[in-house]
Amino acid sequence: MNPCASCALRKYELFVPMTEAELAFMKDFRDGEYRLEAGEVLFHEGDETDYFYTVWTGQGARYKHLANGDRQLVNFFFPGDLVGLQALLCDGSQTTAIAASPMILCRFRKANLHDLFRENPARAYDLTWLAAIEEHFLGETIVTLGQRTAAQRLAWALLRIEARLKAVGLMRGSAAFFPFRQRDLADALGLSLVHTNKTLGRLRAYATWEGDLLRVINADMLADIAMVNRERPAVRPLL
Amino acid sequence: MNPCASCALRKYELFVPMTEAELAFMKDFRDGEYRLEAGEVLFHEGDETDYFYTVWTGQGARYKHLANGDRQLVNFFFPGDLVGLQALLCDGSQTTAIAASPMILCRFRKANLHDLFRENPARAYDLTWLAAIEEHFLGETIVTLGQRTAAQRLAWALLRIEARLKAVGLMRGSAAFFPFRQRDLADALGLSLVHTNKTLGRLRAYATWEGDLLRVINADMLADIAMVNRERPAVRPLL
DNA sequence: CGACCTGTTGATGTCCCTCAAAGGGGGTGG
DNA sequence: CCACCCCCTTTGAGGGACATCAACAGGTCG
Numbered sequence: 001m002n003p004c005a006s007c008a009l010r011k012y013e014l015f016v017p018m019t020e021a022e023l024a025f026m027k028d029f030r031d032g033e034y035r036l037e038a039g040e041v042l043f044h045e046g047d048e049t050d051y052f053y054t055v056w057t058g059q060g061a062r063y064k065h066l067a068n069g070d071r072q073l074v075n076f077f078f079p080g081d082l083v084g085l086q087a088l089l090c091d092g093s094q095t096t097a098i099a100a101s102p103m104i105l106c107r108f109r110k111a112n113l114h115d116l117f118r119e120n121p122a123r124a125y126d127l128t129w130l131a132a133i134e135e136h137f138l139g140e141t142i143v144t145l146g147q148r149t150a151a152q153r154l155a156w157a158l159l160r161i162e163a164r165l166k167a168v169g170l171m172r173g174s175a176a177f178f179p180f181r182q183r184d185l186a187d188a189l190g191l192s193l194v195h196t197n198k199t200l201g202r203l204r205a206y207a208t209w210e211g212d213l214l215r216v217i218n219a220d221m222l223a224d225i226a227m228v229n230r231e232r233p234a235v236r237p238l239l
Numbered sequence: 240m241n242p243c244a245s246c247a248l249r250k251y252e253l254f255v256p257m258t259e260a261e262l263a264f265m266k267d268f269r270d271g272e273y274r275l276e277a278g279e280v281l282f283h284e285g286d287e288t289d290y291f292y293t294v295w296t297g298q299g300a301r302y303k304h305l306a307n308g309d310r311q312l313v314n315f316f317f318p319g320d321l322v323g324l325q326a327l328l329c330d331g332s333q334t335t336a337i338a339a340s341p342m343i344l345c346r347f348r349k350a351n352l353h354d355l356f357r358e359n360p361a362r363a364y365d366l367t368w369l370a371a372i373e374e375h376f377l378g379e380t381i382v383t384l385g386q387r388t389a390a391q392r393l394a395w396a397l398l399r400i401e402a403r404l405k406a407v408g409l410m411r412g413s414a415a416f417f418p419f420r421q422r423d424l425a426d427a428l429g430l431s432l433v434h435t436n437k438t439l440g441r442l443r444a445y446a447t448w449e450g451d452l453l454r455v456i457n458a459d460m461l462a463d464i465a466m467v468n469r470e471r472p473a474v475r476p477l478l
Numbered sequence: 479c480g481a482c483c484t485g486t487t488g489a490t491g492t493c494c495c496t497c498a499a500a501g502g503g504g505g506t507g508g
Numbered sequence: 509c510c511a512c513c514c515c516c517t518t519t520g521a522g523g524g525a526c527a528t529c530a531a532c533a534g535g536t537c538g
Contacts, residue, residue, distance in 0.1 A: 062378075064378070064382050066382070066386055066387075066466050067466040068466065070386045071386075072381060072382040072385040072386045073385075074378045074381050074382065075378075085371055086371040086372075086374050086375045086378070088371075089367070089368045089371035089372070090371055090372055090375045090473060091473060094375065094378070094379070095378065113364070114360070114364065117356070117360035117361070117363050117364045117367075118360040121353070121356035121357040121360065121363065122353075122356070124356050124360065124363055124364075124367070125352070125353065125356045125363075127367060128328070128356075128363070128366060128367045128370060129328045131367060131370040131371055131374060132324055132325040132327075132328035132329055132370055133325075133328070133329055134374055135325050135370060135373055135374045135377060136325045136329045136333065138374060138377035138378060138380075138381060139301075139303070139313045139314075139325070139333070139334065139377060140333070141377075141381050142311060142313050142377060142380050142381055142384060143303050143305070143311040143313065145381060145384035145385050145429060146311040146312075146384050146426075146427075146428070146429030147305055147309045147310075147311045147429060148305075149493075149494095150493080150494070181515090181516065181517090182516075182517070183516085187385075188385075189385070190384060190385030190386060191494080191495090192494070192495050192496075193516095193517090194494090194495075194496080194497095194518090194519090195493085195494055195495070197517065197518060197519085198494095198518085198519080199494095201518080201519095227305050227306040227307065234329060234330060388525075388526095389525075389526070420483090420484065420485090421484075421485070422484085430526080430527090431526070431527050431528075432484095432485095433486090433487090433526090433527075433528080433529095434525085434526055434527070436485065436486060436487085437486085437487080437526095438526095440486080440487090
């Protein structure tokens with residue numbers, strides 16, 4: 001029984017298909033699962049870890065605290081995302097990773113990384129590919145934080161999050177399951193909670209977010225507001 | 240005559256040393272140099288490129304334009320930095336890369352990337368390592384844009400830039416050579432040019448930036464203002 | 479000499495932050 | 509089964525940090 005071969009994520013178009021041989025390799029490279037409850041921490045700022053992960057189920061986020069107690073959320077992570085690779089390669093995590101819902105992660109040992117590169121260059125390439133994709137998203141985030149107004153930031157974020165969730169089938173009816181609070185989104189976008197709330201109110205004709213359900217009503221309008229081109233997420237590997 | 244073996248950058252502590260064999264390999268993997276004058280563009284938003292690069296000499300930046308004409312600088316690049324890897328892996332660049340001074344870049348062919356992973360896993364690992372380091376810096380930038388005030392942003396940036404320049408010997412006397420304009424720094428930090436100028440004025444007791452020369456006078460004070468721990472740049476590979 | 483770029487400074491406006499408080503839902507304990 | 513509390517959302521009021529507009533000075537180049 002190969003958990004990688006039977007992984008439900010692989011059916012989604014978001015991910016590049018894998019061969020039988022690749023799936024067999026990943027099964028051995030994988031070092032079991034790691035389970036988290038909502039609110040639990042995967043690693044803390046300053047931790048030296050021996051593992052990195054990919055998200056199998058659930059959602060979480062990575063953030064950093066400043067000396068004055070402010071918090072900046074660096075990114076959310078969704079099924080298929082890599083977590084903790086820089087913590088490994090940049091000796092020591094500078095961020096904290098936390099689960100926002102129950103999560104299951106596939107775990108990989110740092111000690112096996114060199115073997116991966118030596119024995120399966122194609123998978124190593126995919127790992128680099130994933131790192132580059134993450135880097136690309138962080139670049140987009142920088143553009144947003146640097147140049148967009150509150151309404152533009154929110155439109156941008158809601159659009160992006162909903163598309164990503166849809167791509168991995170995280171739907172409850174016609175809405176996407178998004179288990180975060182307004183506080184989290186505010187900290188991700190560099191806005192105050194109050195202003196985030198008020199601005200969400202003004203966008204309510206185009207997108208709603210009630211409880212854990214995010215519903216995009218008028219994506220074109222949101223894209224207009226955010227000044228982005230609406231594009232489906234690029235195809236990417238899944239370790 | 241091996242340009243990688245004689246590369247003047249390798250003497251700096253910032254970079255992990257390479258063996259003779261590795262240097263010989265890199266010489267073959269390298270696909271010549273690419274030279275730019277100040278102001279010239281390496282690649283444009285939307286370009287599909289066949290190359291990626293590392294900076295040998297000179298400095299530049301990568302930025303993105305929004306529909307309204309605003310510009311956000313995503314990162315600066317300095318000698319030893321990787322440029323254009325995501326453009327390759329995320330099909331198509333979303334950013335423009337431009338030289339701020341005359342530059343020489345070492346060029347690598349996209350077509351050879353798979354060979355790199357197959358034939359030299361250790362170098363492939365280094366490539367991923369570099370990507371992770373870049374990702375780490377982008378994360379820091381996100382924290383800064385999201386949470387820090389104008390003075391904090393500038394203190395953070397001046398500190399970081401000066402440390403990076405020092406690490407590759409880009410000194411003119413006791414100051415670092417930094418060929419950008421206030422407009423560039425403003426666009427990097429998400430501030431207006433005017434406010435950047437005024438805030439730089441208020442920091443002038445701790446750091447000066449006149450012409451192309453950046454001089455940090457009181458790094459401890461800047462670190463205090465920026466709420467960062469002063470740390471030397473982590474050691475990293477140099478392709 | 480004039481055009482242009484960069485840096486500098488002042489005046490005015492506004493977006494967003496901070497402070498404050500109230501309402502709803504879920505959980506817990508009496 | 510209700511009282512109470514905590515967390516989250518929502519709304520209003522006031523203030524501040526930063527953007528925008530405008531103008532000038534110095535240096536460089538044609």
